[in-house]
Amino acid sequence: MAVHGDHGAHAHHPDLQHHFDTLGQQHEAATLGMWLFLITEVMFFGGLFLAYMLYRIWYPRAWSEASLELNVLLGGTNTIVLIGSSLTMALAVRAAQTGLRKQTVVWLLLTMALGLTFLVIKYFEYAEKFEHHHVPGFDFHFPGPDAGPAQIYFSLYFLMTGLHATHMVIGFGLLSVITWMAARGRFSPAWYTPVEMSGLYWHFVDIVWIFLFPLLYLVDRAHHFA
Amino acid sequence: MASTASLAAPTAPLVTYLNHQHGVASWLLTKDHKRIGLMYMVVVTFAFFLGGIFASMIRLELATPAGDLLSADTYNKMFTMHGVAMVFFVLIPAVPAILGNFVLPLMLGAKDVAFPKLNLLSWYIFVIGFLFTVYAMVAGGVDTGWTFYTPYSSRASNANVMMTGIGVFITGFSSILTGLNFMVTIHRMRAPGLTWFRLPLFVWAVYATSLVQILGTPVIAITVLALAIERGLHFGIFDPALGGDPVLFQHMFWFYSHPAVYIMILPPMGAISEVIAAFSRKSVFGYSFVAFSSLAIAIFGFLVWAHHMFVAGISVYSALVFSFLTYAVAIPSAVKVFNWAATMYKGAIWLKAPMIWAICFLGLFLVGGLTGLFTAALGVDVHIHDTYFVVAHFHFIMVGGAIMGYFAGLHYWWPKITGRMYSDIWAKVAAVIVFAGFNLTFGPQFILGYLGMPRRYHVYPEEFQVLNVLSSAGASILGVGYMLVAIYLLASLFKGERVGANPWYATGLEWTTQSPPLPHNFEVQPIVTHEAYEYTRREVTVG
Secondary structure (H helix, E strand, O other): OOOOOOOOOOOOOOOOOOOOOOHHHHHHHHHHHHHHHHHHHHHHHHHHHHHHHHHHHHOHHHHHHHHHOOOHHHHHHHHHHHHHHHHHHHHHHHHHHOOOHHHHHHHHHHHHHHHHHHHHHHHHHHHHHHHOOOOOOOOOOOOOOOHHHHHHHHHHHHHHHHHHHHHHHHHHHHHHHHHHHHHOOOOEOOEOHHHHHHHHHHHHHHHHHHHHHHHHHOOOHHHHHO | OOOHHHHOOOOOOOOOOOOOOOOHHHHHOOOOHHHHHHHHHHHHHHHHHHHHHHHHHHHHHOOOOOOOOOOHHHHHHHHHHHHHHHHHHHHHHHHHHHHHHHHHHHHHOOOOOOOHHHHHHHHHHHHHHHHHHHHHHHOOOOOOOOOOOOOHHHHHOOOOHHHHHHHHHHHHHHHHHHHHHHHHHHHHOOOOOOOHHHOOHHHHHHHHHHHHHHHHHHHHHHHHHHHHHHHHHOOOOOOHHHOOOHHHHHHHHHHHHHHHHHHHHHHHHHHHHHHHHHHHOOOOOOHHHHHHHHHHHHHHHHHOHHHHOOOOOOOHHHHHHHHHHHHHHHHHHHHHHHHHHHHHOOOOOOOOHHHHHHHHHHHHHHHHHHHHHHHHOHHHHHHHOOEHHHHHHHHHHHHHHHHHHHHHHHHHHHHHHHOEEOOHHHHHHHHHHHHHHHHHHHHHHHHHHHHOOEOOOOOOOHHHHHHHHHHHHHHHHHHHHHHHHHHHHHHHHHHOEEOOOOOOOOOOHHHOOOOOOEOOEOOOOOOOOOOOOOOOHHHHHHO
């Protein structure tokens, strides 16, 4: 319901858009909109997860062998980096909510630094794939009888991680704007909606990786090291 | 309820959303949902014209059994581009993006949609996607069928699949963002007192549509993206040469593209509910059934996609389930038709132009819906799959249903949008011409399909010529009907009689503000104290 939220008293707040009655209504609209957007994102990635599931069931051996070619150390490091960035993002939202301007900026900058670290590590991983001829369509080579399915595996690997990395880049751009706004003191306990919305987006992108990492890097690895 | 404003002699309001700002920039940078709706109307009308030209080429070719007008390749491009233009740039945006944008905030008593800037962005995304697609068409066309089936689309075709794919991909985000915007608007922007069960049924229909747009459209986006990457970078995803599964593409494609049919038909159904109530002077029979049938159609609609694939080698058990669920989705559709008929029953029917269009909708949608049951039957579908029977069936839904419903809504809200009334008699004549032309175009195609004429061929055996000539003749009548609509609606902009706030004496908040409405819709925030469609209240109290 479009009821008056916690911040309803600030009717003349400069960030209240003309078509809303209160900041509370505006905040609720933004929150609902963001969650709906994240649902569309789930469906967007969902198509690729479906393809992944089908081919993994069809080609378990190729999946297991191709997965061993991924660098689990770099992937694992990136997982920790991203989870760390989610923590700093949550702290940034908290700081914005409590009106701590300087802290907000610091936590946001840290989040961006961790996001950049992730992308740099990802770059080295991709470069490695080019060296090893594991990029479909570019002189792809995979020994053994499973070259076809392995190429499908790597196609999905690049599609899924590439789409994820694209979301990271967009998130980085989003956080740059938010950080700039935070530094200029645009947020207050009465209105910090953009920080919270960017946070939701950032956490979502993080969660996608939490699924991608085991699905792509950890296929049957225990079996091979046993 | 006839407000006093509607009884006063209509004069042009001083300040309206049309005249409070001038110049091209005031349109291209507007955040007003009403202006954005009109901007969609311009692009969609152009796309409709474009798709119509492709359709005429198809019908001209099929007037004779030999392939004498178009080569096979050109014919393939004609039906592909007809489908792409009509599906993605006419049917999907027509009612939600044009009429929805215009009337939804008015119906809710809101100043605008929840995210006006996003709304404008959606329009730009739509236009950019359209430009990509038009470029693909101009630069040689595309020949895969609007369904883009792999591996033909990803490996074999040498047409502009990539550009068209990019166009469809981009346009998808316009649809997603519009759905998201409308859903938040319905949740958060309703006037005081406007509870869920006081909402006009058009709003319920738009809500259900938004659900489909939000859940379905991202899947087609990722599918087309995967297709583009397979085609462009030679990644293996659906390619059977690498062990990929082209049927996976069909599953992912129809997971969106079947529910997309409900994006096309649900909002017109909502418009029909408004029109039937207003011109029967009765409350919609079984309001909550009609409201929930929209949601049921949206939800069931996600569970029937594989009925497009009964001959694609899917398991017989899953085919059984999908066949059963397809029958199930007919139930909420039938609920709507029965309830509209029951609304008209013993109503004081006022046969103005919108009502004529709505009645034509009822007849055509009924035929389209019932023939859908033929195609849902597993055995029958093997016989009629990919024949003209299917072509006729879905044109009855999409043109007979969605486009007729769009026109019913457009004629209903036209005086609100423009402040002027079109010629009622010409509108009725056009409706009858379109109805007759439509039946003559697509009626024979049911028979052709049943006799075994496959779709998507530019030649056919001579014994099919009579029915094909009838169909082509019908198409030209249909074309005349649509041109007529364009002419008298355009003429009404200059010569139409000025109307007051509520020329139809209809309920609904959109009729309480002036025509054309104020830039921010209402002078004072409306407060709702009663149900939708209180047409019978007076009779009830008198009787």
